[in-house]
Amino acid sequence: MKEVVLVKLGEIALKGLNRRTFEDVLKKNIKKALYGLGWFKLSIAQSTITVTPESKDVDMDKVEDAISRVFGIVSYCRACVCEKDMEDIYAKAPRYLEDVLMEAKTFKVEAKRSDKKFPLKSPEICMELGGLLLEKFPHLTVDVHNPDVKVTVEVRDFAAYVHADSKKGAGGIPVGTGGQGCILISGGIDSPVAAYMMAKRGIKLTAVHFQSPPYTSERALEKVKKLLKLVSRYSGSITMITVPFTKLQEKIRDDCPEELFTIIMRRLMMQISERIAKDYDCTALITGESLGQVASQTIHAIACTDEAATMPVFRPLIGMDKEEIITISRKIDTFETSIEPFEDCCTIFTPKHPRTRPVLKFVKFAEEEANFAELIEEAIKNVEITEI
Numbered sequence: 001m002k003e004v005v006l007v008k009l010g011e012i013a014l015k016g017l018n019r020r021t022f023e024d025v026l027k028k029n030i031k032k033a034l035y036g037l038g039w040f041k042l043s044i045a046q047s048t049i050t051v052t053p054e055s056k057d058v059d060m061d062k063v064e065d066a067i068s069r070v071f072g073i074v075s076y077c078r079a080c081v082c083e084k085d086m087e088d089i090y091a092k093a094p095r096y097l098e099d100v101l102m103e104a105k106t107f108k109v110e111a112k113r114s115d116k117k118f119p120l121k122s123p124e125i126c127m128e129l130g131g132l133l134l135e136k137f138p139h140l141t142v143d144v145h146n147p148d149v150k151v152t153v154e155v156r157d158f159a160a161y162v163h164a165d166s167k168k169g170a171g172g173i174p175v176g177t178g179g180q181g182c183i184l185i186s187g188g189i190d191s192p193v194a195a196y197m198m199a200k201r202g203i204k205l206t207a208v209h210f211q212s213p214p215y216t217s218e219r220a221l222e223k224v225k226k227l228l229k230l231v232s233r234y235s236g237s238i239t240m241i242t243v244p245f246t247k248l249q250e251k252i253r254d255d256c257p258e259e260l261f262t263i264i265m266r267r268l269m270m271q272i273s274e275r276i277a278k279d280y281d282c283t284a285l286i287t288g289e290s291l292g293q294v295a296s297q298t299i300h301a302i303a304c305t306d307e308a309a310t311m312p313v314f315r316p317l318i319g320m321d322k323e324e325i326i327t328i329s330r331k332i333d334t335f336e337t338s339i340e341p342f343e344d345c346c347t348i349f350t351p352k353h354p355r356t357r358p359v360l361k362f363v364k365f366a367e368e369e370a371n372f373a374e375l376i377e378e379a380i381k382n383v384e385i386t387e388i
């Protein structure tokens with residue numbers, strides 16, 4: 001039996017004149033997600049993309065898994081392709097649905113008839129197929145309100161499709177339709193989640209990571225790459241820019257007041273990230289900050305950090321509790337990697353008593369005294385670029 005995946009579009013169906021662009025990007029993103037799993041034909045009609053395998057022995061579990069992570073999809077389901085006549089539907093539906101129906105106690109049939117020339121009307125299709133299924137699976141009863149399984153028949157342009165329940169898609173809008181943003185990525189729990197959340201709103205990601213060898217290890221860097229790899233399963237490919245940060249951090253340690261170490265470091269990160277972000281056509285920075293989580297994330301500290309960049313800074317986790325962030329990080333599978341114990345450059349040279357209410361005037365004065373200009377240029381010149 002020929003099987004396809006029916007993909008239902010989300011918010012993008014509402015986007016008026018932009019709809020075509022959104023649909024095209026979504027199709028491209030689905031194709032990319034399916035890369036390596038075989039050849040597929042994608043066709044779109046009535047807010048549904050039909051993904052049809054064209055090569056033999058396609059692993060449909062993998063196809064489904066890949067599609068489950070593509071943003072812009074509300075729901076999806078595997079479906080059996082039938083000819084547009086009831087005989088063929090009768091012949092295929094019981095066999096195709098056998099496994100799910102054997103597990104169920106109750107079911108109902110729903111019909112969607114977008115081809116109005118089909119001889120049976122929707123209620124008739126439901127009655128006929130429902131009757132047949134009751135005959136073939138005598139343990140079943142019909143429950144129209146709360147069935148264990150909802151069997152759906154969709155009569156579309158070129159075929160009829162039969163399927164059981166749909167699964168919830170990744171939601172959001174297609175990556176690439178929301179412009180480009182630059183995620184400041186650490187090895188922690190928060191920034192990968194922030195990256196995922198902005199990709200979900202359609203943003204294509206570039207990532208900047210600051211490393212300070214020998215204080216931070218090669219394994220810490222590998223960990224960040226691994227995290228980005230996991231995020232890229234949702235966001236698509238990411239260009240990662242690794243910035244050598246050691247000299248700047250040493251200069252902060254040597255030339256700045258201790259209680260301002262963290263805030264100055266964060267401001268340098270913003271400043272450098274913004275420069276890189278512009279080179280990569282990004283229009284916003286993204287961080288994993290959450291209000292009040294640590295000393296550098298008080299409202300005063302964030303205001304002070306924010307001033308270092310002119311681009312908008314998106315902080316999708318700003319109002320979330322750690323528990324809520326962890327729930328998402330488990331869902332997207334980054335949690336276990338995030339908690340591997342490797343140093344981040346943020347955790348070296350940390351002051352005993354960081355300022356929770358830094359005063360911008362004093363911070364700027366300390367920065368001017370230290371004069372980071374040359375080292376900033378050097379760091380930007382020596383970045384390493386990795387395609388994830």
Ligand code: ATP
Pocket residue numbers: 183184185186187188189190191192208209210211269286287288289293294296344345346
């Ligand atoms: P995370 O879990 O993302 O590390 P955090 O709660 O540990 O966040 P901080 O270490 O203060 O908080 O970092 C705040 C934000 O600054 C991070 O979410 C990330 O966006 C950015 N950041 C921190 N360290 C780095 C780094 N080494 N390279 C790039 N960005 C960083």
Ligand code: MG
Pocket residue numbers: 186187188344346
């Ligand atoms: Mg951190």
